[in-house]
Amino acid sequence: MGHLPLSSLLLVSSLSAAVGVLGQSATTLPAPGQPTRTGTVGGFELIGNSLVSAQQVFLATPDKVFFVDKVEGNPTQINGHPAWASEWSLSSNNQRPMDALTNTFCAGGNVLGNGTWLNVGGNQAITYGGQPAASQTGGGAYDDPDGRQSLLTPCDDGSCDWTLSPNQIDQRWYPTVETLEDGTAIILGGCRNGGYVNDASQDNPTYEFFPPRGDPILSPILQNTLPANLFPLTWLLPSGNLLIQSNWATVTLDYTANVETPLDDVPDAVRVYPASAGNIMLPLTPANNYTATILFCGGSNVQPKQWTQKSFIIPTYPASTSCVKLTPDVSGSYVQDDDLPDARSMANFIALPDGKVLNLNGARLGTAGYGNDSWAIGHSYATSPVLTPVIYDPAAADGSRWSSDGLQSSTVPRLYHSSATLLPDGSVLVSGSNPNPDYTVGPDVEFPTEYRTEIFYPPYYNKRRPQPKGILAQYSYGGPSFDVVLDSDDLFGDVQNLNKTKVVIIRTGFSTHAMNMGQRYVELAATYTGFAANNTGVLHVSQLPPNPAIIAPGPAFIFVVVNGVPSVGLQVMLGSGALGKQQKLAVADLPSTNIVQSSSSSADGGSSKDTKDSAGVMLRSTSGWMHAICCLLVVLLASGLY
Numbered sequence: 001m002g003h004l005p006l007s008s009l010l011l012v013s014s015l016s017a018a019v020g021v022l023g024q025s026a027t028t029l030p031a032p033g034q035p036t037r038t039g040t041v042g043g044f045e046l047i048g049n050s051l052v053s054a055q056q057v058f059l060a061t062p063d064k065v066f067f068v069d070k071v072e073g074n075p076t077q078i079n080g081h082p083a084w085a086s087e088w089s090l091s092s093n094n095q096r097p098m099d100a101l102t103n104t105f106c107a108g109g110n111v112l113g114n115g116t117w118l119n120v121g122g123n124q125a126i127t128y129g130g131q132p133a134a135s136q137t138g139g140g141a142y143d144d145p146d147g148r149q150s151l152l153t154p155c156d157d158g159s160c161d162w163t164l165s166p167n168q169i170d171q172r173w174y175p176t177v178e179t180l181e182d183g184t185a186i187i188l189g190g191c192r193n194g195g196y197v198n199d200a201s202q203d204n205p206t207y208e209f210f211p212p213r214g215d216p217i218l219s220p221i222l223q224n225t226l227p228a229n230l231f232p233l234t235w236l237l238p239s240g241n242l243l244i245q246s247n248w249a250t251v252t253l254d255y256t257a258n259v260e261t262p263l264d265d266v267p268d269a270v271r272v273y274p275a276s277a278g279n280i281m282l283p284l285t286p287a288n289n290y291t292a293t294i295l296f297c298g299g300s301n302v303q304p305k306q307w308t309q310k311s312f313i314i315p316t317y318p319a320s321t322s323c324v325k326l327t328p329d330v331s332g333s334y335v336q337d338d339d340l341p342d343a344r345s346m347a348n349f350i351a352l353p354d355g356k357v358l359n360l361n362g363a364r365l366g367t368a369g370y371g372n373d374s375w376a377i378g379h380s381y382a383t384s385p386v387l388t389p390v391i392y393d394p395a396a397a398d399g400s401r402w403s404s405d406g407l408q409s410s411t412v413p414r415l416y417h418s419s420a421t422l423l424p425d426g427s428v429l430v431s432g433s434n435p436n437p438d439y440t441v442g443p444d445v446e447f448p449t450e451y452r453t454e455i456f457y458p459p460y461y462n463k464r465r466p467q468p469k470g471i472l473a474q475y476s477y478g479g480p481s482f483d484v485v486l487d488s489d490d491l492f493g494d495v496q497n498l499n500k501t502k503v504v505i506i507r508t509g510f511s512t513h514a515m516n517m518g519q520r521y522v523e524l525a526a527t528y529t530g531f532a533a534n535n536t537g538v539l540h541v542s543q544l545p546p547n548p549a550i551i552a553p554g555p556a557f558i559f560v561v562v563n564g565v566p567s568v569g570l571q572v573m574l575g576s577g578a579l580g581k582q583q584k585l586a587v588a589d590l591p592s593t594n595i596v597q598s599s600s601s602s603a604d605g606g607s608s609k610d611t612k613d614s615a616g617v618m619l620r621s622t623s624g625w626m627h628a629i630c631c632l633l634v635v636l637l638a639s640g641l642y
């Protein structure tokens with residue numbers, strides 16, 4: 001037992017009494033298999049037409065992507081009116097319309113710690129052409145009450161639908177939603193009546209919580225950054241503060257004390273809607289000590305007064321190529337990063353399992369938004385779509401982080417109201433684009449209501465995928481390590497690939513308006529024992545870091561990535577699976593990394609040559625045993641018995 005850390009021993013002794021009662025609860029998932037599709041690597045494939053336009057998209061089960069549109073005249077009907085929500089089954093390619101109830105036009109969303117998805121804010125009830133409805137309590141063309149609170153508890157059997165929460169939030173078009181350490185959500189900002197940009201008469205510069213914690217609280221940054229303060233770019237930081245970037249300003253917010261601390265203004269360009277820069281928190285890893293760096297790329301250099309000037313001919317205005325990053329828990333100053341190869345507004349950033357970041361969608365000219373203006377392209381405020389994706393490698397040297405090598409262009413312009421999400425097989429679903437007030441199609445429409453849905457296949461897509469055994473279904477914050485077994489095929493026949501292997505957890509987020517709210521990438525700490533004789537290995541993997549601000553509780557996907565090739569992701573639960581304070585446990589030390597050089601006859605550990613062997617074998621067996629304890633612990637946490 002000499003290798004086991006004290007914290008683990010304490011855990012073991014405190015839990016051993018319960019083993020007899022709950023020891024049967026298995027929480028290891030079956031090993032993932034291979035993707036069911038094959039694709040053109042680096043290219044796009046059209047997989048069909050969505051039933052509603054994908055203003056908002058999220059992956060909520062291993063098989064189901066949910067689409068949410070604004071209320072508009074989609075031909076697909078549900079409950080006697082046009083649908084504005086739907087579900088896409090990845091395995092069957094079948095779709096079904098859903099009834100989103102409230103008008104979800106420019107709503108925000110995220111997933112709660114118990115797996116229920118929240119969709120809040122957006123438009124009031126409307127009738128045809130986007131005009132206000134006579135009644136705000138239902139009836140009329142769409143029967144869409146102004147509720148501003150829709151909930152979906154997703155399912156994989158086609159039986160679930162949107163419901164109304166009894167808790168109504170304040171009026172907010174374009175709010176941002178971020179999930180907090182206890183699995184509840186904070187809802188920030190917005191305006192009351194909609195429009196291209198905000199103004200003082202309808203501003204809602206406050207934040208509130210879901211489930212509610214009382215009246216909305218004033219936020220100085222939101223109050224002081226008109227008119228471009230909609231969809232404030234917001235991340236929960238490992239420090240427990242929130243980063244908020246709005247118009248040119250930046251703060252951290254301690255939302256428990258309601259204190260904002262100003263950081264530097266963002267350089268070069270406005271990054272929030274409607275400038276709509278690509279934005280993402282870069283991977284949180286043991287190597288960077290789980291320190292958050294946020295990357296912003298593109299947007300538009302527009303001064304506050306310029307947005308509403310008659311002379312601002314939006315679709316002629318070039319987007320920015322500027323990329324900057326900020327590490328807010330360490331420094332309040334932005335750092336320049338490599339420029340985007342193409343200027344972009346409305347670019348979507350997607351965290352890929354290999355640790356790189358995909359950038360797609362958007363336009364070189366103009367911004368988000370649409371209107372009846374004579375200079376609009378149809379109604380679109382943007383034109384010159386950027387069709388070629390580009391991949392950012394955070395590990396590459398300065399000057400060489402962007403690459404489109406081997407990537408092909410899409411055939412579908414993705415402008416305002418387009419979206420994208422990572423899928424479990426490591427491909428990326430891309431859909432939407434609808435810079436129009438209502439369902440608008442036809443031969444003369446340059447940027448129609450877009451239903452065409454594509455999958456982008458990243459460079460690793462067609463490689464044989466690792467099939468790791470031993471992935472847990474649920475993860476605690478701290479606690480005992482667990483073991484994941486990789487065979488020779490998983491390691492591409494080379495035990496040395498163990499030192500190019502990582503276990504990563506990805507929350508794919510709620511995609512809308514060039515943001516994936518809640519998107520996050522966390523690499524788990526790991527060591528390994530490798531067996532050179534047969535090129536197999538065992539990863540010894542830590543649970544989540546003992547800090548739910550690094551990644552909030554709730555559902556996510558886990559991938560084992562070997563030499564840049566991810567396994568198919570499995571859906572897992574982070575934390576207790578319920579809203580509420582999460583247990584933080586002592587972190588077990590990991591066995592040291594070791595490659596056992598000699599062949600099998602090492603079990604007795606007799607000769608000096610076999611010292612490493614015997615250590616390796618012992619570590620393996622103890623960590624297998626620790627694994628059982630770990631599963632038990634998770635069950636206890638989940639059942640509230642602990």
Ligand SMILES: *[C@@H]1O[C@H](CO)[C@@H](O)[C@H](O)[C@H]1NC(C)=O
Pocket residue numbers: 112114115116151153165211579
């Ligand atoms: C999750 O919590 C929300 C808010 O309390 C609740 O409305 C929802 O029903 C819960 N979902 C599940 C699956 O328990």
Ligand SMILES: *[C@@H]1O[C@H](CO)[C@@H](O)[C@H](O)[C@H]1NC(C)=O
Pocket residue numbers: 289
């Ligand atoms: C890593 O972060 C933790 C938590 O913020 C801190 O306590 C620790 O000192 C850091 N370690 C290093 C090596 O920076």
Ligand SMILES: *[C@@H]1O[C@H](CO)[C@@H](O)[C@H](O)[C@H]1NC(C)=O
Pocket residue numbers: 129372
């Ligand atoms: C835009 O123009 C159309 C057709 O001319 C009209 O029906 C609609 O009300 C206008 N919308 C706005 C927001 O002015």
Ligand SMILES: *[C@@H]1O[C@H](CO)[C@@H](O)[C@H](O)[C@H]1NC(C)=O
Pocket residue numbers: 496499500
């Ligand atoms: C992996 O191990 C090999 C052999 O010891 C070494 O040459 C290589 O640098 C290591 N790679 C990494 C990424 O640590």
Ligand SMILES: *[C@@H]1O[C@H](CO)[C@@H](O)[C@H](O)[C@H]1NC(C)=O
Pocket residue numbers: 487531533534536599600601
């Ligand atoms: C590989 O070798 C190790 C050490 O001898 C052994 O424990 C393991 O079962 C072997 N794996 C396979 C797949 O043969």
Ligand SMILES: [Cu+2]
Pocket residue numbers: 105106417513
């Ligand atoms: Cu919108």
